[in-house]
Amino acid sequence: MMPVATVRVLFADTDAMGIVYYANYLRWFEAGRVELLRRMGMEYRELIATGIHLPVTEAAVRYLLPARYDDLLEIHAGIGELGRASVSFRYRIVRSDGAVLTEGSTVHAFTDDAGRVVRVPPGFRERTGRRPTAGEEG
């Protein structure tokens, strides 16, 4: 996992408990995922243009410490497992003082424009430097 983006907490992100609303971390996970791919040389926008989509099939978050208004946060993201037709990402939201606030993961299928599951494109596999995970091998 590596830091890929920095965000400042807005009132928009918080709720009446004075902390960031629990759904909004998934938004930062998206920002992390997209920037991670960009650093690996893959624009998600271009992936879509070639007919490859990555719909999310699972998401999980562990809330360790709350983020608060005006906190400066670092989004860390990394590739988890790369299967034959799926990929998982891992995330960590880290406050500017180093405290880890949340950890999470998402699983995504590879699909074509019609929503049919397809194999991981070769270019994706090369750029992430991952082989298929054992359990998902043919």
Next chain:
Amino acid sequence: MMPVATVRVLFADTDAMGIVYYANYLRWFEAGRVELLRRMGMEYRELIATGIHLPVTEAAVRYLLPARYDDLLEIHAGIGELGRASVSFRYRIVRSDGAVLTEGSTVHAFTDDAGRVVRVPPGFRERTGRRPTAGEEG
């Protein structure tokens, strides 16, 4: 204007000031607009299916009193002006005790699938029972 929907304020809607975040009223305006059209016999989903879109070109909100967590709110909506190629809606968010919390309006263009401005479809004009406003007459 008439009441068209009821909503309960969630933590999702609020911010760290303990009140509903100012952008979220526009979400309720959307809910009101869609339900108003439905009551007039127009499903916005079907309008889109026939190639008619109503992109918003202007929005305005006046915040009179804050909505708070768990408040029960009534969304009021009405047609404002119907031009040759545009329509405006008016909204009011009313708390269960009758207090008016916000007032607002949106202006929408009529466009086709390609985003080109088109005239108000005859069916829309009939169902809303409005003639074009004077200033916008041909």
Next chain:
Amino acid sequence: MMPVATVRVLFADTDAMGIVYYANYLRWFEAGRVELLRRMGMEYRELIATGIHLPVTEAAVRYLLPARYDDLLEIHAGIGELGRASVSFRYRIVRSDGAVLTEGSTVHAFTDDAGRVVRVPPGFRERTGRRPTAGEEG
């Protein structure tokens, strides 16, 4: 699990992939959780007023089928496990034709106003009709 609320999908809920954005299901889970408690005789607002909070410590979602604009959805919610100082909820989002779109769960700690973990209040235990789960017994 039982149906506790009905929602209509707005444009506000969707994204440019034409389906509901993955984070927004957590919003509906909140709506389900609050309505479930209300039906059990517990207003979350009143719980807070007595100094009891239920911050989320974990959330998980499985996305089975996408929800789309204007879909009518039923939120199902139920109590999962009731520990000594925590409670989990389970959720299901069901489309009007009966298709299960997402399944999820959240885990919450019981805390006081200062954020210190406290035991499940007796009233909460009675109303949910749950004993502590074996693994969490003292």
Next chain:
Amino acid sequence: MMPVATVRVLFADTDAMGIVYYANYLRWFEAGRVELLRRMGMEYRELIATGIHLPVTEAAVRYLLPARYDDLLEIHAGIGELGRASVSFRYRIVRSDGAVLTEGSTVHAFTDDAGRVVRVPPGFRERTGRRPTAGEEG
């Protein structure tokens, strides 16, 4: 008005029409407002700590061109008018190719912790370099 922040459009920001949802510009206006104040030497967080709040009383947006997924946007913000107990901000969202996508404004009251309207604090007036507008003079 000056550029104060840059944002990349996420799927989170868009809707099923393929463009940024109309309410989400208000979120970027908040980001712009906060960064503008920071550049003027005022942290909104500190303002709150001193018992000064800036609740929004009006918001208006003109949607000129839609923002789309992955667009890189510049948020421009400036002080509009500074009254005796209120301040307005102006905003412009500009795409990386220079196209102005939206223009907007918000009006805010100055209040104390109890929500009572108060005069503009001297420090605020100095840092923004604005005198009260004629119409609002005592």
